[in-house]
Amino acid sequence: MSTTAIKGGLVLDQTGERSGDVLVDDATGLIIEVGADLSGDVDLDASGCTVVPGFVDLHADLGQPGHEAAETIESGSRAAALGGYTAVVAMPATEPCADSATVVADVLAAAATALCDIKPAGTISLGREGNELAPRGELSDLGVRLFSDQGQGVQDAGFMRRALQYAGSIATGDGAPLVVAQQGSEAALARSGVMHEGEWSSRLGLAGSPAEAEELMVMRDLSLVRMTGVGMHFQQLSTARSVELIREAKASGLPVTAEVSPHHLSLTHVACASYDPRFRLDPPLRTQGDVDALREGLVDGTIDVIATAHSPHVPDAKERPFDQAPPGTVGLETALAVTLTDLDVGLAGLVPLLSWQPAAIAGLTEQHGRPIEAGSPANLAVVDPAHQWAVKGTELASRASNTAFEGRTLTGKVRHTIHHGVAVVADFQATR
Amino acid sequence: MRHLVSIDDLTAHDLHGLLDLAASFADVQAREVRKVPALRGKTIVLAFFEDSTRTRTSFDLAARRLSADVINFSAGSSSLKKGESLRDTIETIDAMGVDAIVVRHGSSGVPLTIQQWTDAAIVNAGDGWHQHPTQALLDSFTISQRLGSLEGKKIALCGDILHSRVARSNVAAFSKLGADVVLIGPRTMLPPNLDGWAAKVEPDLDAVLPDLDVAYFLRIQKERMAESLIPSEREYRARFGLTEERAAMLSPDALIMHPGPMNRGIEIDPVVADDPRAVVLDQVANGIPVRMAVLYSVLGPGQFDGVDSGANEGVDL
Numbered sequence: 001m002s003t004t005a006i007k008g009g010l011v012l013d014q015t016g017e018r019s020g021d022v023l024v025d026d027a028t029g030l031i032i033e034v035g036a037d038l039s040g041d042v043d044l045d046a047s048g049c050t051v052v053p054g055f056v057d058l059h060a061d062l063g064q065p066g067h068e069a070a071e072t073i074e075s076g077s078r079a080a081a082l083g084g085y086t087a088v089v090a091m092p093a094t095e096p097c098a099d100s101a102t103v104v105a106d107v108l109a110a111a112a113t114a115l116c117d118i119k120p121a122g123t124i125s126l127g128r129e130g131n132e133l134a135p136r137g138e139l140s141d142l143g144v145r146l147f148s149d150q151g152q153g154v155q156d157a158g159f160m161r162r163a164l165q166y167a168g169s170i171a172t173g174d175g176a177p178l179v180v181a182q183q184g185s186e187a188a189l190a191r192s193g194v195m196h197e198g199e200w201s202s203r204l205g206l207a208g209s210p211a212e213a214e215e216l217m218v219m220r221d222l223s224l225v226r227m228t229g230v231g232m233h234f235q236q237l238s239t240a241r242s243v244e245l246i247r248e249a250k251a252s253g254l255p256v257t258a259e260v261s262p263h264h265l266s267l268t269h270v271a272c273a274s275y276d277p278r279f280r281l282d283p284p285l286r287t288q289g290d291v292d293a294l295r296e297g298l299v300d301g302t303i304d305v306i307a308t309a310h311s312p313h314v315p316d317a318k319e320r321p322f323d324q325a326p327p328g329t330v331g332l333e334t335a336l337a338v339t340l341t342d343l344d345v346g347l348a349g350l351v352p353l354l355s356w357q358p359a360a361i362a363g364l365t366e367q368h369g370r371p372i373e374a375g376s377p378a379n380l381a382v383v384d385p386a387h388q389w390a391v392k393g394t395e396l397a398s399r400a401s402n403t404a405f406e407g408r409t410l411t412g413k414v415r416h417t418i419h420h421g422v423a424v425v426a427d428f429q430a431t432r
Numbered sequence: 433m434r435h436l437v438s439i440d441d442l443t444a445h446d447l448h449g450l451l452d453l454a455a456s457f458a459d460v461q462a463r464e465v466r467k468v469p470a471l472r473g474k475t476i477v478l479a480f481f482e483d484s485t486r487t488r489t490s491f492d493l494a495a496r497r498l499s500a501d502v503i504n505f506s507a508g509s510s511s512l513k514k515g516e517s518l519r520d521t522i523e524t525i526d527a528m529g530v531d532a533i534v535v536r537h538g539s540s541g542v543p544l545t546i547q548q549w550t551d552a553a554i555v556n557a558g559d560g561w562h563q564h565p566t567q568a569l570l571d572s573f574t575i576s577q578r579l580g581s582l583e584g585k586k587i588a589l590c591g592d593i594l595h596s597r598v599a600r601s602n603v604a605a606f607s608k609l610g611a612d613v614v615l616i617g618p619r620t621m622l623p624p625n626l627d628g629w630a631a632k633v634e635p636d637l638d639a640v641l642p643d644l645d646v647a648y649f650l651r652i653q654k655e656r657m658a659e660s661l662i663p664s665e666r667e668y669r670a671r672f673g674l675t676e677e678r679a680a681m682l683s684p685d686a687l688i689m690h691p692g693p694m695n696r697g698i699e700i701d702p703v704v705a706d707d708p709r710a711v712v713l714d715q716v717a718n719g720i721p722v723r724m725a726v727l728y729s730v731l732g733p734g735q736f737d738g739v740d741s742g743a744n745e746g747v748d749l
Contacts, residue, residue, distance in 0.1 A: 202623035205540040205561030205600055210624070275541025319519045321539030323560070 001027040002041035009046030024378035029420030054086025054379035056358040059307035066095025071312035077114035079332040079398040081424045084381030084414035087117040093150040099123040099134040115424040121146040145363040146179040153184025168230035176363035183235035184217035196269040196284040211239040231255030238283035240293030247302040259307040262338040277325030312400030329404040340412035382416040435554040439604035457721035471500035474531040481537040494723035526550035553730035568601035570722040583610035591650030592621040620661040641681040648689040
């Protein structure tokens with residue numbers, strides 16, 4: 001049992017910004033005090049840094065079970081902690097996928113020793129095949145709140161309608177609703193597209209997936225939300241029209257939330273001209289106009305969350321030709337730095353999108369994204385907004401090294417991460 | 433020139449240089465002994481991950497006529513079938529000490545991707561829908577040979593532009609050499625976006641035929657039928673094929689071209705394929721001196737980098 005004092009930093013949360021030291025206790029996992037000149041058994045220097053509520057990622061593939069060569073819950077949670085995350089929603093596209101209580105229980109068992117809280121997500125359908133409902137009641141009894149089939153999403157509108165209706169009828173212990181999440185594109189229109197359909201796919205001779213494939217799915221799902229009255233979370237928006245559709249839906253009062261990834265806020269389809277499979281992403285990188293619209297959506301509240309879409313792959317997979325490589329980039333360790341470097345909203349603009357807004361969607365507000373005050377759970381990130389560093393995939397804590405930001409120099413890094421009162425990251429290093 | 437991946441990497445000056453060099457190798461082809469010692473001691477691997485008879489044979493002959501050692505490596509008979517990765521295959525070839533890899537692959541971008549795994553010169557023999565630069569060079573050579581040059585010539589590329597590496601490389605080469613290029617085909621077979629293409633779409637084949645200097649017809653691949661990009665081969669022929677009636681609308685001096693293998697009766701009628709204006713066999717024949725010029729440019733003494741560089745001095749013709 002020991003106490004840790006985070007000294008000399010600014011404190012930033014939903015109540016505003018102030019200077020102050022933060023004293024935390026690893027026995028209770030709580031903040032003891034926020035004030036001036038505090039000392040603990042261990043002191044962590046936070047001069048020039050900002051102490052913020054720990055980040056919550058709604059969208060990370062952690063590889064376990066089935067893809068342990070690319071990532072494990074342990075390595076993924078270390079990457080998360082280094083990125084300032086104190087909780088991660090682990091996506092269900094594992095092997096086998098999280099469509100049963102058995103798989104979810106295995107994930108929870110592995111998560112017991114992780115460097116951050118792991119909240120498993122479940123699938124909407126058995127085997128992610130879009131035909132039969134997964135036992136979401138049983139999964140919710142294990143604490144699962146968010147459900148997604150990932151990939152191209154649920155294609156059958158009738159099935160999606162039933163999935164929403166059934167979700168609306170499941171009462172959970174803590175009263176938090178089940179969240180049906182969809183990262184979808186209309187499969188028949190997307191076909192075998194491997195990048196955004198447009199100027200660059202035409203030039204590069206790569207099969208394109210048009211923006212309309214995503215937008216049609218967003219339109220369809222919004223209609224189903226309107227029809228059933230059950231809310232939905234839209235994962236990984238990537239087009240300007242998708243942002244506009246969500247904006248209109250929110251304005252008309254539909255219970256919807258939306259997320260965007262750091263890479264869709266930062267990169268465009270021009271990157272694919274190198275044929276580097278690091279830029280093979282799903283949804284694909286799109287145009288500068290889409291990037292600009294996504295950034296506007298963040299600022300005006302249309303988009304609620306920045307979610308990493310952390311997607312680790314073994315090197316072998318990302319050394320295939322562009323059209324044969326699996327899509328995805330790792331993101332847990334770079335999300336803050338990329339958005340801090342490439343967006344001009346500042347840390348105060350990013351923290352809601354990285355912390356308490358995703359915490360609310362994931363049903364994690366008891367422990368994460370809380371105001372920084374005495375008695376709150378000590379789940380904190382200490383950000384050095386001026387720290388410059390160069391991204392090198394092989395130096396990341398993730399087992400995988402497939403980062404779309406390879407070689408980029410970024411400004412801003414998490415210096416310390418406190419997980420339930422324990423410094424899991426101190427001075428840019430994981431402590432275990 | 434270190435590698436040849438895409439016509440987009442070459443200037444008009446580079447293209448003229450390669451065509452001039454090809455012309456000197458063509459002269460060699462007319463001699464009794466067609467072989468020169470220019471690349472003696474060099475090893476060239478023909479790495480064909482996708483089946484090809486004519487391009488591989490043409491590169492093979494070109495390399496041998498330059499006295500290079502040639503190793504054939506094709507996907508059907510290789511360790512790729514046993515699951516070896518592209519990287520391992522290229523690193524294995526590289527470890528054997530080769531000077532150039534001529535690569536054909538079904539995926540766009542592979543000739544660029546593999547450069548990180550080998551020091552050998554890379555020559556693109558066709559990648560996915562992306563580029564087939566030696567085809568563009570031999571087509572340009574053929575047009576120059578017949579019409580003097582490409583400058584100011586009106587050339588139509590007709591057919592499946594979307595899925596065609598020949599179209600992408602030919603649009604770049606023909607336009608850089610001064611030709612006016614138009615694209616004709618059903619909308620389902622045209623690229624969704626033509627920004628940055630030095631060509632414009634012409635909706636009506638019959639309207640442009642009388643003005644053309646070159647009518648270039650692309651092969652319709654059978655698998656496009658399964659994707660329902662066109663209703664039937666019959667309807668395609670009626671709307672976009674070079675029928676006898678359409679051939680009659682072409683100028684007597686126009687050239688009829690096709691990269692082969694031809695689907696006689698679909699994109700080109702059997703009789704038209706044998707029309708005196710059809711230069712399909714010239715295209716095939718010109719493949720050899722053009723590929724000799726490319727291989728010599730990436731491997732020869734001083735490595736060719738344009739007509740004025742004097743790089744030709746080293747070649748013993």
